[in-house]
Amino acid sequence: MTMNPVGRPTGIEAVEMEHPQTFSGDRGLDHEEPLLFELGREGMCGVDIPQAQISDKRLGGLQRKKPVGLPGLSEPEVVRHFVRLSRMNYAIDAGLYPLGSCTMKHNPRLNEKMARLPGFGDLHPLQPERTVQGALSLIAELMRWLTTLTGMPAVAMSPKAGAHGELCGLLAIRAAIKSRGEQRRRILVPSSAHGTNPATAALAGFTVDEVPALANGHVDADALERMLANDVAAIMLTNPNTCGLFERRIRELADAAHKVGAYFYCDGANFNAIAGRVRPGDLGVDAMHINLHKTFSTPHGGGGPGAGPVVLSAALAPFAPLPLLVHDKGGFRLIESPDDAPPSTKPFGRMCAFHGQMGMFVRALAYMLSHGADGIRQASEDAVLAANYILASLKDVLSAPFEGPCMHEALFDDHFLEGTGVTTLDFAKAMIDEGYHPMTMYFPLVVHGAMLVEPTESESKESLDRFIRVMAGLAQEAKSGRKERFAGAPYLAPRRRLDETRAARKPVLRWAPKDAAES
Amino acid sequence: MTMNPVGRPTGIEAVEMEHPQTFSGDRGLDHEEPLLFELGREGMCGVDIPQAQISDKRLGGLQRKKPVGLPGLSEPEVVRHFVRLSRMNYAIDAGLYPLGSCTMKHNPRLNEKMARLPGFGDLHPLQPERTVQGALSLIAELMRWLTTLTGMPAVAMSPKAGAHGELCGLLAIRAAIKSRGEQRRRILVPSSAHGTNPATAALAGFTVDEVPALANGHVDADALERMLANDVAAIMLTNPNTCGLFERRIRELADAAHKVGAYFYCDGANFNAIAGRVRPGDLGVDAMHINLHKTFSTPHGGGGPGAGPVVLSAALAPFAPLPLLVHDKGGFRLIESPDDAPPSTKPFGRMCAFHGQMGMFVRALAYMLSHGADGIRQASEDAVLAANYILASLKDVLSAPFEGPCMHEALFDDHFLEGTGVTTLDFAKAMIDEGYHPMTMYFPLVVHGAMLVEPTESESKESLDRFIRVMAGLAQEAKSGRKERFAGAPYLAPRRRLDETRAARKPVLRWAPKDAAES
Amino acid sequence: MRYLPLTPDDRRAMLRTIDVPNVDALFRDVPKEGVVGREVFDALPDHKGELEVERTLSRMGALNISAGSVPFFCGAGAYRHHIPASVDHLIQRSEFLTSYTPYQPEVAQGTLQYLFEFQTQVALLTGMEVANASLYDGSTATAEAVLMAQRLTRRPKAVLSGGLHPHYAATVETLASLSGKVVHADAEPGRAGDLAKLIDDETACVVVQSPDVFGLIHDLKPVADAAHAKGALLIAVVTEVVSLGLIEPPGAMGADIVAAEGQSIGNGLNFGGPYVGLFATREKFIRQMPGRLSGETVDAEGRRGYVLTLSTREQHIRREKATSNICTNSGLCCLAFTIHLALLGDKGFSRLARLNHGRASSLAEKLAAVKGVSLVTPQFFNEFTLKLPKPADEIVDALAARGILGGVPGSRLWPHQAKMRDFLIVAATETSPEEDCDAFAQALAEVVS
Amino acid sequence: MRYLPLTPDDRRAMLRTIDVPNVDALFRDVPKEGVVGREVFDALPDHKGELEVERTLSRMGALNISAGSVPFFCGAGAYRHHIPASVDHLIQRSEFLTSYTPYQPEVAQGTLQYLFEFQTQVALLTGMEVANASLYDGSTATAEAVLMAQRLTRRPKAVLSGGLHPHYAATVETLASLSGKVVHADAEPGRAGDLAKLIDDETACVVVQSPDVFGLIHDLKPVADAAHAKGALLIAVVTEVVSLGLIEPPGAMGADIVAAEGQSIGNGLNFGGPYVGLFATREKFIRQMPGRLSGETVDAEGRRGYVLTLSTREQHIRREKATSNICTNSGLCCLAFTIHLALLGDKGFSRLARLNHGRASSLAEKLAAVKGVSLVTPQFFNEFTLKLPKPADEIVDALAARGILGGVPGSRLWPHQAKMRDFLIVAATETSPEEDCDAFAQALAEVVS
Ligand SMILES: Cc1ncc(COP(=O)(O)O)c(C=O)c1O
Ligand SMILES: Cc1ncc(COP(=O)(O)O)c(C=O)c1O
Numbered sequence A, B: 001m002t003m004n005p006v007g008r009p010t011g012i013e014a015v016e017m018e019h020p021q022t023f024s025g026d027r028g029l030d031h032e033e034p035l036l037f038e039l040g041r042e043g044m045c046g047v048d049i050p051q052a053q054i055s056d057k058r059l060g061g062l063q064r065k066k067p068v069g070l071p072g073l074s075e076p077e078v079v080r081h082f083v084r085l086s087r088m089n090y091a092i093d094a095g096l097y098p099l100g101s102c103t104m105k106h107n108p109r110l111n112e113k114m115a116r117l118p119g120f121g122d123l124h125p126l127q128p129e130r131t132v133q134g135a136l137s138l139i140a141e142l143m144r145w146l147t148t149l150t151g152m153p154a155v156a157m158s159p160k161a162g163a164h165g166e167l168c169g170l171l172a173i174r175a176a177i178k179s180r181g182e183q184r185r186r187i188l189v190p191s192s193a194h195g196t197n198p199a200t201a202a203l204a205g206f207t208v209d210e211v212p213a214l215a216n217g218h219v220d221a222d223a224l225e226r227m228l229a230n231d232v233a234a235i236m237l238t239n240p241n242t243c244g245l246f247e248r249r250i251r252e253l254a255d256a257a258h259k260v261g262a263y264f265y266c267d268g269a270n271f272n273a274i275a276g277r278v279r280p281g282d283l284g285v286d287a288m289h290i291n292l293h294k295t296f297s298t299p300h301g302g303g304g305p306g307a308g309p310v311v312l313s314a315a316l317a318p319f320a321p322l323p324l325l326v327h328d329k330g331g332f333r334l335i336e337s338p339d340d341a342p343p344s345t346k347p348f349g350r351m352c353a354f355h356g357q358m359g360m361f362v363r364a365l366a367y368m369l370s371h372g373a374d375g376i377r378q379a380s381e382d383a384v385l386a387a388n389y390i391l392a393s394l395k396d397v398l399s400a401p402f403e404g405p406c407m408h409e410a411l412f413d414d415h416f417l418e419g420t421g422v423t424t425l426d427f428a429k430a431m432i433d434e435g436y437h438p439m440t441m442y443f444p445l446v447v448h449g450a451m452l453v454e455p456t457e458s459e460s461k462e463s464l465d466r467f468i469r470v471m472a473g474l475a476q477e478a479k480s481g482r483k484e485r486f487a488g489a490p491y492l493a494p495r496r497r498l499d500e501t502r503a504a505r506k507p508v509l510r511w512a513p514k515d516a517a518e519s
Numbered sequence C, D: 001m002r003y004l005p006l007t008p009d010d011r012r013a014m015l016r017t018i019d020v021p022n023v024d025a026l027f028r029d030v031p032k033e034g035v036v037g038r039e040v041f042d043a044l045p046d047h048k049g050e051l052e053v054e055r056t057l058s059r060m061g062a063l064n065i066s067a068g069s070v071p072f073f074c075g076a077g078a079y080r081h082h083i084p085a086s087v088d089h090l091i092q093r094s095e096f097l098t099s100y101t102p103y104q105p106e107v108a109q110g111t112l113q114y115l116f117e118f119q120t121q122v123a124l125l126t127g128m129e130v131a132n133a134s135l136y137d138g139s140t141a142t143a144e145a146v147l148m149a150q151r152l153t154r155r156p157k158a159v160l161s162g163g164l165h166p167h168y169a170a171t172v173e174t175l176a177s178l179s180g181k182v183v184h185a186d187a188e189p190g191r192a193g194d195l196a197k198l199i200d201d202e203t204a205c206v207v208v209q210s211p212d213v214f215g216l217i218h219d220l221k222p223v224a225d226a227a228h229a230k231g232a233l234l235i236a237v238v239t240e241v242v243s244l245g246l247i248e249p250p251g252a253m254g255a256d257i258v259a260a261e262g263q264s265i266g267n268g269l270n271f272g273g274p275y276v277g278l279f280a281t282r283e284k285f286i287r288q289m290p291g292r293l294s295g296e297t298v299d300a301e302g303r304r305g306y307v308l309t310l311s312t313r314e315q316h317i318r319r320e321k322a323t324s325n326i327c328t329n330s331g332l333c334c335l336a337f338t339i340h341l342a343l344l345g346d347k348g349f350s351r352l353a354r355l356n357h358g359r360a361s362s363l364a365e366k367l368a369a370v371k372g373v374s375l376v377t378p379q380f381f382n383e384f385t386l387k388l389p390k391p392a393d394e395i396v397d398a399l400a401a402r403g404i405l406g407g408v409p410g411s412r413l414w415p416h417q418a419k420m421r422d423f424l425i426v427a428a429t430e431t432s433p434e435e436d437c438d439a440f441a442q443a444l445a446e447v448v449s
Helices: A075-086 A109-115 A133-150 A162-179 A196-203 A221-227 A250-259 A268-273 A358-394 A424-433 A461-479 A500-505 A514-518 B075-086 B109-115 B133-150 B162-179 B196-203 B221-227 B250-259 B358-394 B424-433 B461-479 B500-505 B514-518 C008-018 C023-027 C050-062 C085-091 C109-126 C138-153 C166-176 C221-229 C241-245 C283-288 C315-321 C331-368 C392-401 C434-448 D008-018 D023-027 D050-062 D085-091 D109-126 D138-153 D166-176 D221-229 D241-245 D283-288 D315-321 D331-368 D392-401 D434-448
Strands: A154-156 A186-190 A207-211 A232-238 A263-267 A287-289 A310-312 A324-328 A331-335 A410-412 A451-453 B154-156 B186-190 B207-211 B232-238 B263-267 B287-289 B310-312 B324-328 B331-335 B410-412 B451-453 C157-160 C181-184 C203-209 C233-238 C257-261 C277-281 C294-298 C304-308 C383-387 C423-427 D157-160 D181-184 D203-209 D233-238 D257-261 D277-281 D294-298 D304-308 D383-387 D423-427
Touching (some): A075 D085, A075 D109, A075 D331, A109 A358, A109 D050, A133 A154, A133 A331, A133 A358, A133 D050, A162 A196, A162 A232, A162 A268, A162 A310, A186 A196, A186 A221, A196 A207, A196 A232, A207 A221, A250 A263, A263 A268, A268 A358, A358 A461, A358 D008, A358 D023, A358 D050, A424 A451, A424 A461, A500 D294, B075 C085, B075 C109, B075 C331, B109 B358, B109 C050, B109 D085, B133 B310, B133 B358, B162 B196, B162 B232, B162 B287, B162 B310, B186 B221, B196 B207, B196 B232, B207 B221, B221 B250, B232 B250, B250 B263, B358 B410, B358 B461, B358 C008, B358 C023, B424 B451, B424 B461, B461 C008, B500 C294, C008 C023, C085 C331, C109 C241, C109 C257, C109 C277, C109 C294, C109 C304, C109 C331, C138 C157, C138 C203, C138 C233, C138 C257, C138 C277, C138 C283, C157 C166, C203 C221, C221 C233, C233 C241, C241 C331, C277 C283, C331 C423, C331 C434, C392 C423, C392 C434, D085 D331, D109 D241, D109 D257, D109 D277, D109 D304, D109 D331, D138 D157, D138 D166, D138 D233, D138 D257, D138 D277, D138 D283, D166 D181, D203 D221, D277 D283, D331 D383, D331 D434, D392 D423
Parallel strands (some): A186 A232, A263 A287, B186 B232, B232 B263, B263 B287, C157 C181, C203 C233, D157 D181, D157 D203, D233 D257
Antiparallel strands (some): A154 A310, A287 A310, A410 A451, B154 B310, B287 B310, B324 B331, B410 B451, C257 C277, C383 C423, D257 D277, D294 D304, D383 D423
16 A cells, blocks of 8 residues: 555555454553552642641641542543543443333433532532522422322432332331331232342331242232231332233232231332323322332433432321421421421431432433423333333244233243253343343343343334344344354453452452552 | 353353354444434424424515425434444543644543533623623633733634634735735745645735755755745744744744745644743744644544634734724723724734634633643643653654654654555554554655654653553564554454545535435 | 643653753753743733632623523524533533544544534535535635635626625625625615626626525525526525524525524524534535535445545645635534434424524514514514614613613624614524513613603 | 334334234233323323423522522531532443443443442541442441441440431431430530440440531540440441541541441532442451442453452342342442542542631631630531520521521521520531631621621
């Protein structure tokens, strides 16, 4: 090839070789990145803060004796570090993210913008109430949407995520039972439940009795009814359930529970399938958390933060935790003490400091206003439609343990992989090579090698069709014996498979300076 | 491998195969992305705007007859589309970007935030002046920084980029000459000049005479002096020049030009090497543009926007274009008409609508305030230091056409590739595989197979050392005959080498619907 | 100094490698009289932390009345539209914001593809065959169009319609009169004017803006025919591209070149810049076109990709023979434009345009109902001109004192032209709610009486 | 409906594939009484465009007085600090913002690595051996710490110091009293209090906050010794982590568990949430630790990488035997924390802490000089408590009326506790300029007199 000054058209010749090993370890746009602690240098700093002259007379001799040991980096290095790290992540914004039970739907940027308005983002939780009337009215408006959509009379806003909401609901149940002068310690939880359900029940001081699942993916309602007794505090069902099915006998089970004096806690993680079409309040639910970070699209942020408001039935509403938001002639007020609570109420305590995940509230309300009640209904329908479309298109290619229709998740098992030597895990990792985030694997536990696919309403038909084609292609590949395509996958991601056994056996949970590590 | 529910530690087995071909065409986190026009569907829409009822009585029968033909996409699709496109780009934030003459330095996010303050970003250019006093004072403050740093008495703010600044400067020169009742049509431009210099001279109605370069990379000052005559309007030098050198005889040349009645236009693209240490005003410069998007860090944005204010000597200041910014008892005012201009001035005309790149002004001033005069000086020193460090470290590994020290760019040629079959272009493409953006290639034209490396002050020593190691490694590789590593490069980027000849021979400059294309 | 990663130790070690005693030695080529110390810049402060910079600039910003904080009706070449939040988010992605011109296409496909999409969108909007990857803004695009017409026709004269934004006219004059001749038709608010009589055999082009600076929309067909009859080109100028969602595009009315300001789509007011110049023309003219072009091609593995192409028109290759001196253009503003228009699509764009026209029409009725006020532009898109019973600048000041930014007075654009003094140019967009329009009408009634 | 990509045609085609007549058929498992129509939600409006949503919410936002718009001195568990612009930019990158918990480590190394870095930073700051990948906030972290101590010691009783933020104490009480016993020491502003006497053989832990809710800083050594002597653990609580840049860390004073609120670093006030709970402890306790952990390992090619590890402590594996029920935590807030602290480094962090202490010290002098006002916290970091001659809530209201947010009155945190009524808790940070402090002092003098 002759000299080709920039801009002079350059032709192409076919030159081929194995992909080169690079000196840098980087590969094109895929950069490796050391730890912050390996990058920093003493004395370097990414902010400019003047050195204040202070005296030590107000420190009581408690000054820090040794430096913290934080690395020093300039701003450009810090920015580059995190930009590079980000580029090693999958994201909804980059592709379909069919993680069942997680509702990875589109996160509108409008919501981010709204949450950052100084009138919301820059308010202190303990400012005088009359300086935050707009913020309190926003919370009240969100409460109105949540109670209206669920058909429930009350909602507790402080829980910080779904599991925290579960705790709040069970503590309200505990308080209600106590106020009746009773002692009930059992909670019935289906075997298909999400891990937080039994964990929360235990945390709230209950014992957990597992309810079996039927072969059709529904909870064994008969068994459940048999297990109900006077010592049962609550039944804790997920609906739509974790197999992606609507529990048909839900109303009946609620009634049965109520008949023995138990409450019905509903895990609302899957509310996205039914919002705007079905009101849990019509089905006998006493408490249900709503993951704003699922149904109402506050971003998952790599694992949080979320928000888990809990709607409550009339029976449980009086026990809602502090603070309470009330509106009277003086405007909105927060009640922070049981002494100030309305006589009809008996707050069971407090879930956390302050009054909940305001940043998430703003985002969720922006989402609701944008969709409207009509759009929320349409979104649920589309989510269910998309899941059923996937189920219908793939049930003969993969294997589906249950009959359709499903709700907003399509569940597959590993039956179709039998004899191929390919596991659900392998299959998931091969999806990574194809540019997809895997579905939820091995959950729910009631299905062998479960693959729980939740496309959400955010995907176009073209996107779903493409996903279906790729999944079918992979299934074909597995069945035709190309095991290494799966067993070694992913080949094309920033990392190949990681050794989790090693990580757990000799945990390295932090960086330590070389000499410290050696000693 | 046995079933490995998520969270249960997974070990790793060594399974190897060729990188798989995927069904999707995607490869892990590297997604392919169709054109917007291939994604859209009729009737779909990424905004919610009500359908307004309008009458046609005010349209004069000029309604659009056919739809525009824009594709319809929902917001999630649009976001994903552009996120995916972005991931195919290299960026300063992701790595060293040693593009000589372009000053790819760190772009602080503070500057983005400041430019978006409603008090700047949401102002209309024709609002009443007393509603924009803060904005006008910001422009005045930036003018003060620019004139102080350059030691020049005046600055014209409206030029929209470097080349536009050149035009502004040359038009001022033209006007000055005209006002002297003279007719001079020649501009002397070194052969090493950036393409905009001769192009601008031609655009401004001058003829271009090329001044040769010396073997040492400096302009041939003797030749230039010989070329000076009464018909020369200006000399147009870049300083530091495009070979990365400071023109030693600059002051002498300025004097010589002035002696024959010519002006000295200085291309200030390389001001980053000397800001805070050297004032062009002390060297006899009459006009110089400053690329705010280089020296003062307004982001390049994939090719713009920039801003190219032009500082002017006392001789040229009166001819600065409209609008003029003045301050009097009423506050700041914009003068938009020659009739209102101070008697001492004779604006040559107007460069564009309104008063320049305000968004860039805010960013540049934020940069200046952050650095301070001390920081700007330090930045220049660091930029020069970094380039010399690279030159010193690589001059015996690659080949350097000129003796050091250099200014903020280290220039290499392709001498070291002689006989290897590897060209500068090939070498550059191999850098891409190593995770680096190539340096500027084949510019300046006065050096064979030029490689112009500008590290800027934004890189740490560790980063420079790593770059040097990789460059040395590649040079070694080239010399040891691994031609295919270069000739086929890049192997690891989103695209292999692109066929520019084909693009130019049968230009496809837009998408067209299939049937239209076929017809 | 948070942006500078070198430590004093680093600097010392580097100087050792370079083998010089200090950094001054690196500047040894600078003549003595050129080297100055920090003290020379005493008027400039030392470096500051973010908090302090933010405070200083916020204070300056707070001295201005931002458009969004009051009822707002200014146009005349820059328009306030609602920009979806995702636009501003996406353009700030590092890979878009902090990359250079896509000179290395293998690692710049993101930029090259959106430029290709941008070119397509601009061609579709304007009804032209091809478009470039942007110029600085509408005014410089217009000037470049005139130069291109002069090159194509090898004729010197450009005829500018009276409805051309006066800043645009001045920009064209500055550049195109260097080697040619620029003739300005009279500005008559609300009238089409007779351009045909100004076109002769020397005429390279006629430049007509529609909607014009007064808001009047024009049928370009007659002037296109008149121009073509004499071998001249028609350059159509659009400063409010949203109008193209409702109004017949210049390409359908015979334009040879379209120069437009793209700010309305995706880009904020920014006190005048940065904006984005759109430039579209006929395919047969592309080799005389200014500006960058992204073109489709394939890579060594046969995959579709994009490159900057036809660079032989450009300064870095052709130097003094280039079609323009432009280098840096409006990259990121193109991106904002492309994203916003992608969100709009045909449906949203047409609805946006209708909404704008509806708002402006209803506002025009309201304002024209004020005693002494008359509407002089019978047909318009989202902007119109009123004749007031008093000098418009006084009215605008009085409105501003009442917290209303009520449009652009004639004297602002045509200083010292007495006949323009009483005209007020008023724009309304989707961001002007009904209640703001009512407040405007009421205030206007108060201040004119 | 801009967020929904399916067209009516798509929906019809999909229903055909599924082989059902309409979408209602997909909901056939829902009992009749459960299915409702749009009309049931009549109280809720239809969908709205961005512009309208923005207007509605901005109007609500404008009804509040934002901290940055006035002289501002509130603390008591949430602190206003300057957050560098790059922090908020980086956390909004799609790949961080719109990703889930890193369950698939091969495509989540970005998240896993920053969590590993976060854990390291938290361990360093607190002077502890290990830290987890965050809990919800400081208050829930404190409650989890108490439960962990109960598990580790198999003892029921938790002793809470009087200086523990009352919201924290209530949170602990709610949870830890379910299966144990919570003893609250008296709150005495400015006094250390004698906790040793409350520790007995039943005591699982003592919980001490420093700086405490009044701002007082404590030497934890004596209480650590007292606790350890009885086989109990010391839980140290920090609500203002910036203090750790100047004050001896709990780990150096004998703490066994540190629970802290990380909001001050990288995270805005947000009216109370989301915040980020920091949790650090001794290495030997990790198997009883709540929350996620990112751990180092290698991939199949031997390259270093990170995974979620020790998941057998967690609910998704261990279910009712898990160490906590937490699942979603504070991911993105950790990221903001990690980035901000990376920018600060040792130098910046120490300077920030000194600046805070300096501001607060000077403000304390100024305010204590007001007649009738006295400082009750002799040693403090950036927050202190004043005794006022009148109920503090009245003073705070009077200050607010003068446009100053002058701290948190005792009655806000301890409603109905008369002895707390006259105390005012005041915080000053680097965002409180001298002139704001002066304005505060002057206004206070006016309103107390
Ligand atoms: C069914 C179900 N229940 C509860 C939860 C817990 O919610 P969170 O993570 O918000 O605590 C999840 C979260 O994945 C879930 O899928
Ligand atoms: C030396 C030199 N002069 C002039 C220019 C033109 O500046 P701009 O791109 O801002 O028009 C450049 C830009 O690359 C340059 O490097």
